[in-house]
Structure formats: C-alpha cells, structure tokens
Amino acid sequence: MLKALKKMFGKAEDEQPQPAPSPAVAPAQSRGADDKRPRKNKPARPASETVSDSPAPQQPRPPKAEKPRRERPAKPVDNWKLEDFVVEPAEGKTRFHDFKLAPELMHAIHDLGFPYCTPIQAGVLGYTLKGQDAIGRAQTGTGKTAAFLISIITQLLQTPPPKERYMGEPRALIIAPTRELVVQIAKDAVALTKYTKLNVMSFVGGMDFDKQLKQLESRFCDILVATPGRLLDFNQRGEVHLDMVEVMVLDEADRMLDMGFIPQVRQIIRQTPMKGDRQTLLFSATFTEDVMNLAKQWTVNPAIVEIEPENVASDTVEQHVYAVASSDKYKLLYNLITQNAWDRVMVFANRKDEVRRIEERLTRDGVSAAQMSGDVPQHKRIKVLEGFRAGHIRVLVATDVAGRGIHVDGISHVINFTLPEDPDDYVHRIGRTGRAGTSGTSISFAGEDDAFALPPIEALIGRKIQCEMPPDELLKPVPRRH
Structure with missing residues (x-):
C-alpha cells in the first residue's frame, strides 16, 4: 500500500527525502489606523485548490490603533x-x-x-x-x-x-x-x-x-x-x-x-x-x-x-467480549467496576439517552460517574474531563463524541456497554486505553441486540475475539441503597 x-x-521507491527550505514569511506591511487597503493581493489558486462554493467575503477589520507588542513571558x-x-x-x-x-x-x-x-x-x-x-x-x-x-x-x-x-x-x-x-x-x-x-x-x-x-x-x-x-x-x-x-x-x-x-x-x-x-x-x-x-x-x-498499517487495534490492549443478555448489562457493569480497584474507566454507549441512563444509575448506586455526549454543554464537558483526569470522577460514560482525540492518562479499562455499528469506532474507543506503549483492557458486552456488530469488528482487526460467559459473581443483583 x-x-x-x-x-x-510521484515518488520513486528508492527516493530519499530531500531537505526543503523552511517556508518563507513575507513581512507584514505597516498600516495606519485609516488604511483600509486589502490585506494582500494573492495570485489565483491553482485548479487543485479552487472550489465551486466561494466563501463568504471577509468583513474589513475595523480601523484601530496599533497595539504594543505583548508576548507571553x-x-x-x-x-x-x-x-x-x-x-x-x-x-x-x-x-x-x-x-x-x-x-x-x-x-x-x-x-x-x-x-x-x-x-x-x-x-x-x-x-x-x-x-x-x-x-x-x-x-x-x-x-x-x-x-x-x-x-x-x-x-x-x-x-x-x-x-x-x-x-x-x-x-x-x-x-x-x-x-x-x-x-x-x-x-x-x-x-x-x-x-x-x-x-x-x-x-x-x-x-x-x-x-x-x-x-x-x-x-x-x-x-x-x-x-x-x-x-x-x-x-x-x-x-x-x-x-x-x-x-x-x-x-x-x-x-x-x-x-x-x-x-x-x-x-x-x-x-x-x-x-x-x-x-x-x-x-x-x-x-x-x-x-x-x-x-x-x-x-x-x-x-x-x-505506522503499523496492518494492525488497526493496538497490541497493548487486551480485548474481551462477554455474551450477556441486554437486561443483565447494567448488573455486569456495576459489579465489574465495584468488585475491582479500577480508578479510571471509560464506558461507551451508542445513544445519548443510553449514556444518560447509565450515568444516572451509577451515580444513584454510589459510583462516581459523569457523562460526555453532544447534549452536555461545552463548558461542562471541559470540567468533566478535568475532573476525570484529576481522579475526582471514576467512570466517564460517553458516546463516540469522546471516541477520538481525548487523551487522559491512566485509563485502565474501556467498556463497550453497546457495540458500535461502525467497526472503526470500536478501534477508536479501545484506543482510549493502552496508549503510548502502556497496557490496557477493553471489555465489550454482546447482547441480543448488538451481537451482530461483532463479526465486522473482527474482520477489521484481523482476528477473532473469544466470547466469554461472565462468572456468576459478576451478575449478582445491584444492592439497594437507602
């Protein structure tokens, strides 16, 4: 490939990279407060960079006096x-x-x-x-x-x-x-x-x-x-x-x-x-x-x-799949988290309403949890991430909006409460753990409603993931809290 x-x-197979000069930067022209000339008269774009939909015209910058240079010390x-x-x-x-x-x-x-x-x-x-x-x-x-x-x-x-x-x-x-x-x-x-x-x-x-x-x-x-x-x-x-x-x-x-x-x-x-x-x-x-x-x-x-084009799923992530009835998924999740000393866990679900319900149930049952989805305002999402990084939040429940680009050190386990419909999302989800050479574990719940998503995932990662039956102690009823 x-x-x-x-x-x-247009590269030859044995071509070696040639040094290229650093991009030159044309000095900006000094403009007075009343100077409203265009920023630059740029040459026309080559055909490869032109598009049919023209961007909206830029509004001219309001005239203002030059500000003194302020740099970060x-x-x-x-x-x-x-x-x-x-x-x-x-x-x-x-x-x-x-x-x-x-x-x-x-x-x-x-x-x-x-x-x-x-x-x-x-x-x-x-x-x-x-x-x-x-x-x-x-x-x-x-x-x-x-x-x-x-x-x-x-x-x-x-x-x-x-x-x-x-x-x-x-x-x-x-x-x-x-x-x-x-x-x-x-x-x-x-x-x-x-x-x-x-x-x-x-x-x-x-x-x-x-x-x-x-x-x-x-x-x-x-x-x-x-x-x-x-x-x-x-x-x-x-x-x-x-x-x-x-x-x-x-x-x-x-x-x-x-x-x-x-x-x-x-x-x-x-x-x-x-x-x-x-x-x-x-x-x-x-x-x-x-x-x-x-x-x-x-x-x-x-x-x-x-980098590693043939290995789409990291070798540093140990992958498990539990075959479990949809009605038993929450019991399995609760027992996995509470019976193990996991400090930082990410739980993924496909829909925003699922994420909300899981987070609400975990919080009600005494587990420190927060949610991350498109319904959560941006300022709150940032606070949630900071709390998760700091260890104040033990479980982050998320849709795939958090499946890429979120780097939080020390996530030991990723749990797929529901398997994603897009196999690529599975790879991105489990990539939240086992980052930069550290080890991690992913656990996926395959119920009657989403087990069909497993074969495409296995085809993408190039190997079978053995389905396991969860042990009885992981299916114990969730204790009632008063």
Missing part, C-alpha cells in the same frame, strides 16, 4: 542544560536528541518525560523538520499530536516573526474536527511551549465568543488550534487573518470527512498562503481514497509515513 501511495504522489529555565536530559542510545529507538531541537523545546520534552520518540514521531520529524509536507497515518494514542507540535514549534523558533503584525494573524494553524480534540491539542501545545515566548490559542464552538475574542485582542497569536466552524466565524468577521500561516495541520482528516467539514476546511485553506508557500501536514487514522485526494490537492511532494 505504501508503494502505491508513493507512486500516486517565557518560564524561567532554572539553569537547566541539555546535559541534564540524559538518554542513552537504544537499538531500534530514536531519541529527541537525534534531531536538532531548540533547548527550550528539549527542556519541555524533558519535563513531560519523553525520552524516546514514538514511531510516528520518529518517522514524521525526519521530514517535517526540513520543511517538507507530510501525510501521516497513525491511530490515536501514538503520539502524532506531539509530532506536529514539535515541528511547528521548531519552525516558529527558527523564523523570527515579522516586526509589525496584527494580533489576529497566527503563524501556525491546526484544524481539528471536535472541541475536545482542540482543547487537548492546545493543552499539549502550551506544555511544549512553556519555555518559549510563543502564544497558543484555541477557538471552539459552544463557548463564549466574546471571551475567545478578548484573548485574541490581548496578545499575539502564534499557534491557533480551532474547529472549522468557529474559525470561519472569526475569519469572516475580520478578527483572524490567515495570510501569515507558515505551517498548517489538518488532524483527523477522515473524521472531518465523516462529519461533513470539508467545505468549511476548503474555505479556510483558501485564506492561507498557497501550497508551497506554507508547510502542510495531514494526519488521518485511515488512508481512504477521499483522504488521499484531499492530500493531493493541499500538499506538495509530501512524505508519506504509515
């Missing part, structure tokens, strides 16, 4: 030296030391406890640090977020920003399909930039627009992480201009296709510099024909990095 993809993008380095980050070479492993990364970035990587690169990081960084476009296929939990963030941070540290620019002109843009994923990427970006002066911002729908606007007006934006719809809101109001974007990342491209976001993404990309004048990185859990067509439109001579 990898050979076919390389052929599609870098965190003191406490006399830290690269020599303090000792990682011995190991056969078959790539160290972050093997790349030319800035000391400020290496300090943050050291704080996060990442001595060696994951396979996707090692594969991608060898190309992207040279300025080359890249397409990466990797399952969630493999470290791909850090791969593109390290590349972005290196680019921005190596290329000084223009002396005059507006607050709403990001130098790096990351587009992700869900609010939870945007929040997680932004959190990782803040952790990796804490010893630099780079500012990270995130824009998502469902949260206070004016509050997000105030952060944009308070300081320069270096790295912007956003969902497509909210980014277009800011762009079309003239609050965000994308003509200085040096690096653009599309994360979970297959998910964006599934959710119908591609027309919005096209509108956004048309506001950025032309391909070739920006570095473009695209990541996807699957390389469908549609995903590769998008990649061909938006990238130039991309490196193609594919």
Whole structure:
C-alpha cells in the first residue's frame, strides 16, 4: 500500500527525502489606523485548490490603533542544560536528541518525560523538520499530536516573526474536527511551549465568543488550534487573518470527512498562503481514497509515513467480549467496576439517552460517574474531563463524541456497554486505553441486540475475539441503597 501511495504522489521507491527550505514569511506591511487597503493581493489558486462554493467575503477589520507588542513571558529555565536530559542510545529507538531541537523545546520534552520518540514521531520529524509536507497515518494514542507540535514549534523558533503584525494573524494553524480534540491539542501545545515566548490559542464552538475574542485582542497569536466552524466565524468577521500561516495541520482528516467539514476546511485553506508557500501536514487514522485526494490537492511532494498499517487495534490492549443478555448489562457493569480497584474507566454507549441512563444509575448506586455526549454543554464537558483526569470522577460514560482525540492518562479499562455499528469506532474507543506503549483492557458486552456488530469488528482487526460467559459473581443483583 505504501508503494502505491508513493507512486500516486510521484515518488520513486528508492527516493530519499530531500531537505526543503523552511517556508518563507513575507513581512507584514505597516498600516495606519485609516488604511483600509486589502490585506494582500494573492495570485489565483491553482485548479487543485479552487472550489465551486466561494466563501463568504471577509468583513474589513475595523480601523484601530496599533497595539504594543505583548508576548507571553517565557518560564524561567532554572539553569537547566541539555546535559541534564540524559538518554542513552537504544537499538531500534530514536531519541529527541537525534534531531536538532531548540533547548527550550528539549527542556519541555524533558519535563513531560519523553525520552524516546514514538514511531510516528520518529518517522514524521525526519521530514517535517526540513520543511517538507507530510501525510501521516497513525491511530490515536501514538503520539502524532506531539509530532506536529514539535515541528511547528521548531519552525516558529527558527523564523523570527515579522516586526509589525496584527494580533489576529497566527503563524501556525491546526484544524481539528471536535472541541475536545482542540482543547487537548492546545493543552499539549502550551506544555511544549512553556519555555518559549510563543502564544497558543484555541477557538471552539459552544463557548463564549466574546471571551475567545478578548484573548485574541490581548496578545499575539502564534499557534491557533480551532474547529472549522468557529474559525470561519472569526475569519469572516475580520478578527483572524490567515495570510501569515507558515505551517498548517489538518488532524483527523477522515473524521472531518465523516462529519461533513470539508467545505468549511476548503474555505479556510483558501485564506492561507498557497501550497508551497506554507508547510502542510495531514494526519488521518485511515488512508481512504477521499483522504488521499484531499492530500493531493493541499500538499506538495509530501512524505508519506504509515505506522503499523496492518494492525488497526493496538497490541497493548487486551480485548474481551462477554455474551450477556441486554437486561443483565447494567448488573455486569456495576459489579465489574465495584468488585475491582479500577480508578479510571471509560464506558461507551451508542445513544445519548443510553449514556444518560447509565450515568444516572451509577451515580444513584454510589459510583462516581459523569457523562460526555453532544447534549452536555461545552463548558461542562471541559470540567468533566478535568475532573476525570484529576481522579475526582471514576467512570466517564460517553458516546463516540469522546471516541477520538481525548487523551487522559491512566485509563485502565474501556467498556463497550453497546457495540458500535461502525467497526472503526470500536478501534477508536479501545484506543482510549493502552496508549503510548502502556497496557490496557477493553471489555465489550454482546447482547441480543448488538451481537451482530461483532463479526465486522473482527474482520477489521484481523482476528477473532473469544466470547466469554461472565462468572456468576459478576451478575449478582445491584444492592439497594437507602
């Protein structure tokens, strides 16, 4: 498959990656408060990047006086030296030391406890640090977020920003399909930039627009992480201009296709510099024909990095299936959780009403639980995730809105209360545990209503999952609470 993809993008099998110059950034023109000229007269898009549906015209930015430059103060380095980050070479492993990364970035990587690169990081960084476009296929939990963030941070540290620019002109843009994923990427970006002066911002729908606007007006934006719809809101109001974007990342491209976001993404990309004048990185859990067509439109001579394409389910996750009557599912769930010392468990169900009922019953029966679905307001979802991370919430019950992009350390078990209709969702669900080389366990309940979903899942992961009958002690009645 990898050979076919390389052929599609015109690569010879033995071609070695060539260094490419970092994308040049044209300095912004200084404009007075009364200057209402267009931002830039850009050349017409090549046919591969034009679309029939024209975006709504941008509103002109209201005239305003230039604001003084305000940068985030870098965190003191406490006399830290690269020599303090000792990682011995190991056969078959790539160290972050093997790349030319800035000391400020290496300090943050050291704080996060990442001595060696994951396979996707090692594969991608060898190309992207040279300025080359890249397409990466990797399952969630493999470290791909850090791969593109390290590349972005290196680019921005190596290329000084223009002396005059507006607050709403990001130098790096990351587009992700869900609010939870945007929040997680932004959190990782803040952790990796804490010893630099780079500012990270995130824009998502469902949260206070004016509050997000105030952060944009308070300081320069270096790295912007956003969902497509909210980014277009800011762009079309003239609050965000994308003509200085040096690096653009599309994360979970297959998910964006599934959710119908591609027309919005096209509108956004048309506001950025032309391909070739920006570095473009695209990541996807699957390389469908549609995903590769998008990649061909938006990238130039991309490196193609594919991690474990034959193994869609992680070997670090031990998988079990219990054959159980639908009427006994809740008893089985309750007993599994209460009879074991599991501190952090995710439970998945297909429908929002199922999620609500499960969470309500667990809470009533004395189990600390919270729910995550499309019915939960965004501000509450963020609080729920923080409570789950902190250990205040033992069980998070969710629909597939939380199936991708949620990285919470220490999830020991994932339980599929109902099997998903889409086999890909099964892979993403169980990917919440066993992340980045740690071990985890998934337990699926196959009842009379959803057992039909098991064969397609087994076909996707390439192996049978033995069905088990739950032991009697796991089917004991739930004790009544007074």
